[in-house]
Amino acid sequence: MANAIDRLIHEFTKLPGVGEKTALRFAFHLLKEEPKRAHDLAQAVIDLKERMRLCSECFGLAEHETCAICKDARRDPTTICVVEDPSDLMAVEKTHVFRGLYHVLHGAISPLDGIGPDELRIKELLQRLSLRQVSEVVLATNVNIEGEATSLYLTRLIKPLDIKLTRLASGLPVGGDLEYIDATTLTRAFEDRHIL
Amino acid sequence: MANAIDRLIHEFTKLPGVGEKTALRFAFHLLKEEPKRAHDLAQAVIDLKERMRLCSECFGLAEHETCAICKDARRDPTTICVVEDPSDLMAVEKTHVFRGLYHVLHGAISPLDGIGPDELRIKELLQRLSLRQVSEVVLATNVNIEGEATSLYLTRLIKPLDIKLTRLASGLPVGGDLEYIDATTLTRAFEDRHIL
Numbered sequence: 001m002a003n004a005i006d007r008l009i010h011e012f013t014k015l016p017g018v019g020e021k022t023a024l025r026f027a028f029h030l031l032k033e034e035p036k037r038a039h040d041l042a043q044a045v046i047d048l049k050e051r052m053r054l055c056s057e058c059f060g061l062a063e064h065e066t067c068a069i070c071k072d073a074r075r076d077p078t079t080i081c082v083v084e085d086p087s088d089l090m091a092v093e094k095t096h097v098f099r100g101l102y103h104v105l106h107g108a109i110s111p112l113d114g115i116g117p118d119e120l121r122i123k124e125l126l127q128r129l130s131l132r133q134v135s136e137v138v139l140a141t142n143v144n145i146e147g148e149a150t151s152l153y154l155t156r157l158i159k160p161l162d163i164k165l166t167r168l169a170s171g172l173p174v175g176g177d178l179e180y181i182d183a184t185t186l187t188r189a190f191e192d193r194h195i196l
Numbered sequence: 197m198a199n200a201i202d203r204l205i206h207e208f209t210k211l212p213g214v215g216e217k218t219a220l221r222f223a224f225h226l227l228k229e230e231p232k233r234a235h236d237l238a239q240a241v242i243d244l245k246e247r248m249r250l251c252s253e254c255f256g257l258a259e260h261e262t263c264a265i266c267k268d269a270r271r272d273p274t275t276i277c278v279v280e281d282p283s284d285l286m287a288v289e290k291t292h293v294f295r296g297l298y299h300v301l302h303g304a305i306s307p308l309d310g311i312g313p314d315e316l317r318i319k320e321l322l323q324r325l326s327l328r329q330v331s332e333v334v335l336a337t338n339v340n341i342e343g344e345a346t347s348l349y350l351t352r353l354i355k356p357l358d359i360k361l362t363r364l365a366s367g368l369p370v371g372g373d374l375e376y377i378d379a380t381t382l383t384r385a386f387e388d389r390h391i392l
Contacts, residue, residue: 003259004247008240014233015222026211028283030244031257037210038245042238044204048226049234051200061227063199087224 005031057128059104059121061086069093069101076100078135082125082154084108084142092140100136103128108146109153115146117153125154129161136164143170201227253324255300255317257282265289265297272296274331278321278350280304280338288336296334299324304342305349311342313349321350325357332360339366 005027012023030038054060055067062068069075079100083089089102105120128134137158141147151167158165171189172181181189201223208219226234250256251263258264265271275296279285285298301316324330333354337343347363354361367385368377377385 004240004243005257008244011237011240014237016225017218017221022213024283024286025213027244028281029212030241031248031282035245038241041207041210042241044200044207045226045234045238045241047200048204048223049231052227061201085224086227087220090220 054104058102059106059124060089060102074099078133079138080125080128080134080136081138081140083140084147084150088140088142098138100138105141105150108141108150110146110149120150122154122157126157129158129163134163136166139165139167143168250300254298255302255320256285256298270295274329275334276321276324276330276332277334277336279336280343280346284336284338294334296332301337301346304337304346306342306345316346318350318353322353325354325359330359332362335361335363339364 008027008030009020009023012018012026013020018026030041051063052061053063055062055065055070057066057070060067060069062070076099079098080103081092081098081100082103082105083092084105084107086104089104092098092102103121103125105122105125107115107120109115109117109120129137137154139151139154141150141154155165169192170185171192172178172185178186204223204226205216205219208214208222209216214222226237247259248257249259251258251261251266253262253266256263256265258266272295275294276299277285277288277294277296278299278301279288280301280303282300285300288294288298299317299321301318301321303311303316305311305313305316325333333350335347335350337346337350351361365388366381367388368374368381374382
């Protein structure tokens with residue numbers, strides 16, 4: 001078959017969740033579009049790798065030395081939300097509920113995968129806490145074994161620093177139907193129930 | 197938010213069936229990969245638009261003046277399979293059942309969309325039939341209103357030329373369960389039933 005299209009299909013199938021049929025659809029879609037569209041996509045892919053780096057302060061994604069959030073004077077620098085990945089940061093940002101700064105660990109403690117505390121940006125977090133005036137740290141790691149282990153590890157380290165330490169609530173998702181919720185989540189929702 | 201990643205997400209969401217969440221997944225996947233991977237993808241996208249053109253003979257996709265299939269001496273030049281789009285050609289090629297040449301119409305007759313016979317490569321097909329020694333034309337347009345209309349239109353034009361004219365069989369898909377097949381397909385399967 002025609003070579004350029006096969007190569008593109010091959011590249012597309014490396015994206016997560018993209019099989020050959022989807023890759024084919026993408027390729028034919030681009031083929032029908034005007035050349036500018038394909039060029040824009042290619043440029044955006046290249047820009048991503050060339051321009052994006054980690055913010056020297058929070059280790060979130062940045063196009064400059066520090067990211068837009070750390071630079072934003074309207075954000076509250078005394079509250080730091082600790083997340084595992086940049087995608088988690090983006091998820092929290094979308095809610096507009098948090099107006100403080102972030103700290104991205106770039107992973108979670110997972111001995112089975114050979115990821116210990118030293119592989120994460122924990123040292124840098126402690127450094128921030130010692131240098132800056134921080135009044136609250138919100139632990140927003142994932143609610144799975146690795147995320148909970150990381151949260152526990154950080155609790156031990158931060159608790160003695162006399163900084164308010166919080167963890168995101170865990171329980172029933174909004175719109176969640178009790179009969180479809182897994183037992184662990186339901187148990188957690190019971191344990192963390194609050195008085196009305 | 198970080199700009200380069202937003203732009204890439206925006207470009208990805210223009211692909212068919214890609215929403216913001218999928219685009220985000222693609223972007224973060226590329227971000228984690230080594231730069232070469234992103235570069236390969238970008239290059240493949242650009243190559244597609246710069247290198248691909250239409251074969252001057254069959255109007256399938258080609259990287260040169262004529263496509264790999266038309267150039268292949270092992271293919272039977274006396275049989276021509278007429279398809280609507282390059283993607284249909286690829287679907288037939290995958291079966292390895294057809295060893296002749298193709299003719300890509302680039303669409304189907306659809307008066308509602310303003311697509312008449314003149315917008316398709318029908319003139320070029322008739323020219324091929326008059327210049328080359330063709331013994332059979334297989335109509336492999338889609339089995340929908342536009343495809344059937346196109347097939348009917350071509351039948352009227354080609355029938356008088358004294359060339360064997362065939363249409364792909366229509367009926368139950370292999371693995372199809374009778375109770376889940378739509379009534380039109382089932383009717384067609386009945387009408388086209390063959391003696392054993």
